[in-house]
Amino acid sequence: xxxxxxxxxxxxxxxxxxxxxxxxxxxxxxxxxxxxxxxxxxxxxxxxxxxxxxxxxxxxxxxxxxxxxxxxxxxxxxxxxxxxxxxxxxxxxxxxxxxxxxxxxxxxxxxxxxxxxxxxxxxxxxxxxxxxxxxxxxxxxxxxxxxxxxxxxxxxxxxxxxxxxxxxxxxxxxxxxxxxxxxxxxxxxxxxxxxxxxxxxxxxxxxxxxxxxxxxxxxxxxxxxx
Numbered sequence: 001x002x003x004x005x006x007x008x009x010x011x012x013x014x015x016x017x018x019x020x021x022x023x024x025x026x027x028x029x030x031x032x033x034x035x036x037x038x039x040x041x042x043x044x045x046x047x048x049x050x051x052x053x054x055x056x057x058x059x060x061x062x063x064x065x066x067x068x069x070x071x072x073x074x075x076x077x078x079x080x081x082x083x084x085x086x087x088x089x090x091x092x093x094x095x096x097x098x099x100x101x102x103x104x105x106x107x108x109x110x111x112x113x114x115x116x117x118x119x120x121x122x123x124x125x126x127x128x129x130x131x132x133x134x135x136x137x138x139x140x141x142x143x144x145x146x147x148x149x150x151x152x153x154x155x156x157x158x159x160x161x162x163x164x165x166x167x168x169x170x171x172x173x174x175x176x177x178x179x180x181x182x183x184x185x186x187x188x189x190x191x192x193x194x195x196x197x198x199x200x201x202x203x204x205x206x207x208x209x210x211x212x213x214x215x216x217x218x219x220x221x222x223x224x225x226x
Contacts, residue, residue: 002140002147003140003141003142003145003146003147003148004111004141004142004143004145004147004148005111005145005147005148005150005151006147017086019085019086019089023089026089026092026093026096027085027088027089027092030092030095030096031088031092031105031107034092034095034103034104034105035104035105035106035107036079036104036105036106036113040116041116041117041118042113042116042117043117043118043121044077044121047077047079047104048077048102048104052075052076052077052102053073053075053076053077053123054076054077054078054079054117054121054122054123055069055073055076055077055078055079055122055123055124055125055126056078056079056080056081056110056113056114056117056122056124056125056126056155057069057078057079057080057081057125057126057127057128058081058110058114058125058126058127058130058143059081059082059083059110059127059128059129059130059131059143060080060081060082060087060091060128061082061087061090061128061129061205061206061207062086062087062090062091062205062206062207063080063082063087063088063090063091063092063093063094063095064090064094064203064204064205064206065126065128065202065203065204065205066078066080066091066094066103067091067094067095067098067100067103067203068203069126069201069203070098070100070102070103071098071100072201073102074100074101074102075102076102076123077102077103077104078102078103078104079103079104079105079106079113080103080104080105080106081105081106081108081109081110081113081114082105082106082107082110083107083108083109084107085107088105088107091103091105092105111148111151114151114152114155115151117155118155119154119155120154120155120156120157120158121155121157122155122156122157122160123156123157123160123161124156124160124161124162124163125152125155125156125160125161125162125163126163126165127143127144127162127163127164127165128163128164128165128166128205129165129166129167129168129205129207129208129211130142130143130144130166130171132166132168132170132171134168134170134171139174142171142174144164144171144174144175144178144179145178146178146181146182149178149179149182149185153182153184153185153225156225157225158225158226159224159225159226160224160225161222161223161224161225162185162222162223162224162225163202163220163221163222163223164179164221164223165202165208165218165219165220165221166218166219166221167208167211167212167216167217167218167219168216169217172219175221176221179221179223183226184225184226185223185224185225185226186223186224186226187221187222187223188222188223188224189221189222194222195219195220195221195222196217196218196219196220197220198218198220199220199222202220
C-alpha cells in the first residue's frame with residue numbers, strides 16, 4: 001500500500017486567508033534568511049555553520065512548539081517543515097520575536113528534507129497532531145505508516161526520541177497498532193499517565209488548547225530509537 005513516503009502529494013490548500021502587508025513582508029524578507037536549501041545534502045554544518053545536535057518537527061502548525069523547543073535548547077539546531085503558508089508566517093513571527101537563530105524552515109513536504117539528512121543524524125523528531133485522515137480508505141495518507149517510519153528510523157541516532165501527539169482517537173489507535181509492529185522503537189510509557197500527561201519540555205500549542213476546550217483527550221507518545 002502506498003503511503004506518504006511514495007505518494008508525495010499535498011492534500012488541501014497550501015494557502016489560507018490573504019496575508020496582511022506586514023505578514024507578506026515577513027515572508028519576503030525573513031523566509032529566505034532561514035530557509036532550508038532547496039537541494040543537495042543537508043547537515044548541521046550546512047544549516048548552522050557548526051556541528052550541533054539536530055531536531056526536526058514535521059508539520060509545525062503555527063510554530064509555537066518549534067519556537068518553544070528552540071528557545072529551551074539554543075545549542076541545538078531545529079528544522080521545521082510545514083506546507084501551509086499561514087503556518088510558516090506564524091513560525092517566522094516566533095523566530096523574529098524570540099530572536100531565534102537556531103531554526104530553519106522548509107515550506108513543503110517534510111520527507112523531502114528528512115531524506116536529505118545523513119543517517120543517524122537526528123537527536124529528536126516531532127510529529128504533533130498530524131492530519132488523522134479518519135476514513136479507512138485514506139489511511140495510506142497518514143504519516144504514521146511504515147514507509148515514513150522507516151525513513152525516520154534511519155535518520156534518528158540510536159537513543160534518539162520520536163515524539164507523536166494526537167487528539168484523534170482513530171489516529172491514536174492506528175499509531176499504537178503501527179508502532180507496536182516496529183522493533184526499532186521502544187515506547188517509553190510504563191503506565192497510563194505517561195502518555196496522558198504532557199511532559200514539561202513539551203510546549204503547549206493553540207491547537208492543543210483548542211482540542212481540550214472541545215473536550216478531546218490528548219495523547220503524548222514518546223518512542224526511543226534502538
